[in-house]
Amino acid sequence: MAENATYDHPSSVSEAPYSDLKAFHPVKRGSWQAVDASQWNDWKWQLRHRIQNLSDLQQHGMSLSQEEQLGAQLADTKLALGITPYFFNLIDREDPHCPIRRQIIPRVEETLTHPSEMSDPCGEDSHSPVPGLVHRYPDRVLFLVTDRCAAYCRYCTRSRLVSNASGYGFQPDYQRQIAYIRNHPEIRDVLLSGGDPLLLSDEKLEMLLSEIRAIPHVEFLRIGSRIPIFLPQRITPELCRMLAKFHPLFISVHANHPRELTLEVKEAMGRMANAGIPLGNQSVLLKGVNDSVPTMKALIHKLLMCRVRPYYLYQCDLIQGSAHLRTSVRRGLEIMEGLRGHTTGYAIPQYVIDAPGGGGKVPINPDYILSHDSEKITIRNFEGKTFDYPEHDDLKGFDPDSKTSRSRDVSMSVSLGD
Numbered sequence: 001m002a003e004n005a006t007y008d009h010p011s012s013v014s015e016a017p018y019s020d021l022k023a024f025h026p027v028k029r030g031s032w033q034a035v036d037a038s039q040w041n042d043w044k045w046q047l048r049h050r051i052q053n054l055s056d057l058q059q060h061g062m063s064l065s066q067e068e069q070l071g072a073q074l075a076d077t078k079l080a081l082g083i084t085p086y087f088f089n090l091i092d093r094e095d096p097h098c099p100i101r102r103q104i105i106p107r108v109e110e111t112l113t114h115p116s117e118m119s120d121p122c123g124e125d126s127h128s129p130v131p132g133l134v135h136r137y138p139d140r141v142l143f144l145v146t147d148r149c150a151a152y153c154r155y156c157t158r159s160r161l162v163s164n165a166s167g168y169g170f171q172p173d174y175q176r177q178i179a180y181i182r183n184h185p186e187i188r189d190v191l192l193s194g195g196d197p198l199l200l201s202d203e204k205l206e207m208l209l210s211e212i213r214a215i216p217h218v219e220f221l222r223i224g225s226r227i228p229i230f231l232p233q234r235i236t237p238e239l240c241r242m243l244a245k246f247h248p249l250f251i252s253v254h255a256n257h258p259r260e261l262t263l264e265v266k267e268a269m270g271r272m273a274n275a276g277i278p279l280g281n282q283s284v285l286l287k288g289v290n291d292s293v294p295t296m297k298a299l300i301h302k303l304l305m306c307r308v309r310p311y312y313l314y315q316c317d318l319i320q321g322s323a324h325l326r327t328s329v330r331r332g333l334e335i336m337e338g339l340r341g342h343t344t345g346y347a348i349p350q351y352v353i354d355a356p357g358g359g360g361k362v363p364i365n366p367d368y369i370l371s372h373d374s375e376k377i378t379i380r381n382f383e384g385k386t387f388d389y390p391e392h393d394d395l396k397g398f399d400p401d402s403k404t405s406r407s408r409d410v411s412m413s414v415s416l417g418d
Helices: 043-048 054-059 066-077 099-104 174-182 202-213 237-246 263-274 293-305 329-339
Strands: 133-137 140-144 189-193 220-224 249-253 279-285 309-315 350-355 360-363 369-372 376-380 385-390 414-416
Touching (some): 279 329, 293 309, 329 350
Antiparallel strands (some): 376 385
16 A cells, blocks of 8 residues: 555454555544644644544444453453543444454453552562652663543553543652652662653643753663544654753653554654664564564554664563563564564564562573683574674683684584474
């Protein structure tokens, strides 16, 4: 399909050819055809007209399975249902396996809890010295600014907190959060997250960034946001000009499937990149969404075309009620094996598990090291070929200026792997 093609209800990913997955499509207004373009492109209008309950889903043409109907009825007991009209129009109304639909439409399986699952799988609450601030790593903190999002991902790590459906009662205290950062000179990196920081007004966000930037030991500011994907209308030229005042400022976005990268999203990313903001993407590996090499490859290639560096691929956290969306770690490793060496190095994210209970991000990689001892390390490449590399051992006994230096006769052996 051509880049300027349009669609209202994209076909199921399992049927979509790779070339179609990589195309950038604008999103039509669907059942909001009568809405004026100025309203449709107003991010505040999009928020006011979100899909928020079963009746809204049915009114806008969703053919729901029994599991989805029950999930929508129970959604507000755990995590609110919320979908912007823009993002809703990426959903296939008829296909229950639609990868966009699986991420955003509640299902009754969310009420089931596996014994390994937790309400706070990353142990954030136990690393929170003041409300709304998580200090888990030595030199950086997570600054939670709100419990609201433009739309609610059903696998959300902070579903205990986000939307307040469970009665968590999150109340950020900006002054206490900022005072903690000011009083801890080891903190050089502050990540604003939530909820979604870009839901704040330009004025409130500028106030927060100004106060944090004024702390001498804070070198680096980051914002984590799914707004550019759920609500690209929010990424206005005015917002980008304001954010550009606070460099070095990085933004991590969150796209899981190539269909989420529409023409509107590409343009929004371009506005941020043109403002000098480096962009990275964090994906979550999800069953039936992006758990195949062709889909992941299309996603990471489109991200690069949006000027976004694939950053992390997360194994889905052990959040309560998420078992139906989780894949095996084995599958994640297979996907990484299918990317490394088979596409651009810049396109390959780091596959990580956020260690349950607060252990932090742990990199997970296929086994490229076959053996390692005091003499050499044996490694394999993406083709299955094996190579020996001499162990350095600080070149003990080697003096390049001495004719009598003891040098090793090192040869590289190459053989074909299985």
